[in-house]
Amino acid sequence: MVKVTVWNENRHEQKNPVVSEIYPSGIHGAIAGFLSEVGIDTKTATLDEPEHGLTNEVLANTDVLIWWGHLAHDEVKDEVVQKVQQRVLDGMGLIVLHSGHFSKIFKVLMGTSCDLKWREADEKERLWVVAPSHPIVEGVGEFIELEKEEMYGEHFDIPAPDELIFTSWFEGGEVFRSGCTYARGNGKVFYFRPGHETYPTYHNKEIQQVIINAVKWASPVDRKRPLYGNAQPLEKLAVK
Template sequence: MSDPLRVTVWNEFRHERERDDVKAVYPDGIHAELARGLAAPDLKIRTATLDEPEHGLTEAVLDETDVLTWWGHMAHKEVKDEIVTRVQERVLAGMGLVVLHSGHEAKIFQRLMGTTCSLLWREAGERELLWNLAPHHPVTAGVGDCIDLPAAEMYGERFDIPEPESLLFVSWFAGGNVFRSGATWTRGNGRIVYFRPGHETYPMYRNPQILRVIGNAVRWTAPRAAAAVPKSKNDAPRIAIPGYEQPEKYRTEG
């Protein structure tokens, strides 16, 4: 039996402490709800929050993390750049990253995407139909053709992200907007999934289909094999080619 995947569920944990309407939905915090909802024998889950030392993402914690999930909203700018760089380096080395809902504006997601990740939004409690575009992809397995959400915050196009490697879900909202609600990318050796549902005043993280997608994403983004991030050209090994002598202007010492 293989060792369980080590998952760190990261959350700002600000709304739940400062707003009664959010506390009513997630009294223990979104991170605690996700940790309960994702609990499984093959996952070893820990949580981390913004106001812990080093945002709970110390070197030791990240060294023991195979996949990081990220939920943020009101305090993106408070995340220290050195922690963002630390997480980025881990992703490039192979750690999985699952970015949820308003995490689209997180520093780490914007840095890895290289774009603003901006979008349209409307908080009106609209019905959402979340259509599964890739039913054979591991992240969408077992969720059916569509997830019907009776009340959700609208996210709408244009969503300023680079072209996804796989587009998993597209949402239709009762107000007429559509949105690319699930997508994947690779950066270095790390896999990234963005999945939109999850506003702080809607109990999305108790929905079995939503939790199924997030659990699938965690397992799919897990490191596949130990591999080094490609080195720069200056560090590349020299290859001897029979009968070829390198021109003098390209020769270096060593």
């Protein structure tokens, strides 16, 4: 069974009554809830726990880590980021949601600023599926329409995705690469744009389906990891 840890800085829920009303158990609780409903072994971790809830033991028992952050990216300790990065390189899947684009871990894995345009104006978002055969969009129609969302617009300063899964259009006219996959070492990374904290995006069944599918896609492959470093020859070498 896939083991998932949902990480959330859990700051908006403490500061903004609008957010706490939409997500009374926190954004992490809402995501963990629908994952658990489909039988995925799910735990949560938050910023203010010791080691941000991401101890060596927790990470060792995590197949896929889901990351939501916004207000407190700078408070995430570099040593924790390094541990998460190493786990991804070793094969753990990582799903980065919404404003997690500016998290330390995503920027480290991308090697770019990960900056973008943004606007809060209660705009309609239409996420078009541009990779209809990809397992992340199984059970999803041609597009997902969200009545209100925060706008993210190009240029999104990320490396060219290995696969582009969604392209968003916003009511104000902007477009955005909203679903991007990457291979990093032995691990798989999926960035998924929707999820501003003051909108009930993670209660949307189609958004939930994408995250459920992404967890399955990002799960580690059941095989031995490659060996690195000095290697003995497979064939007998002629003496020179």
